[in-house]
Amino acid sequence: MRFFSALLVTVATALVVRGAATLNATEAAISSSLSVSLNKGNNYGAPIPPWKSGCSPGWYYGDHPDYLQISLPLLKDSLICWLLDLLQLGFLCPQPPYHQSPPSNNDGYKLVFYNYSGAVEGDDYLTYGLVDTVGECMDMCDSVDGCNFINPYHDVNGKNGSPLLTCSLFSKCHGIEDAINYGGQTQPDGSIDYITDSAGYCKD
Ligand SMILES: *[C@@H]1O[C@H](CO)[C@@H](O)[C@H](O)[C@H]1NC(C)=O
Ligand SMILES: *[C@@H]1O[C@H](CO)[C@@H](O)[C@H](O)[C@H]1NC(C)=O
8 A cells, every 4th residue: 555655646746846747547557657667776677686696677778679578668668758757766768869889989988898708797786778789778877867887788698699788787987807797697498698798888
């Protein structure tokens, strides 16, 4: 009961803040589920960091939702983006100007390492999700409160590895010495995962 009251307060607060917006029943339901699934306290849907077993990405920002093997909030969906804007959870859909891929030198991020076989571990972990490109991972970092570092990489798991990139976000910068997650987790199909194309970019 307390759980639902908290949701109603969140929605009501958003309504007061935005004044003009009134949600219909569908919008209110999606809004409630977003405020539960994408909040700071649960690392925006990914409370178990990507180097621990049982982890699962919290969101998808890209153009190929057909590749997803689980259902995730889609951050290119206009209704979801509108509601996230309303809810003020510290997590928004990316806004233009968007980053290019491959990234250019003057896009606000500095390359720290690239093409490595380890992914970053750190206490300052914020959230992780899936994207199509490194530029989209930068876009996400710009849309999450306190984000200063991105670690995009391919987590090669299962027999038909997903082409999507894992996008792991942190509040502090990290060097290659923190990229100590080399995979090694047994997957549901019995294969062992490994990391390729891992890169680190720190906000300028
Ligand atoms: C509620 O809003 C959604 C999206 O904004 C819209 O697609 C839907 O038709 C609306 N439903 C009703 C019953 O008005
Ligand atoms: C990336 O690393 C792999 C494995 O070490 C290597 O085979 C490949 O040539 C590297 N690619 C680039 C662009 O450096």
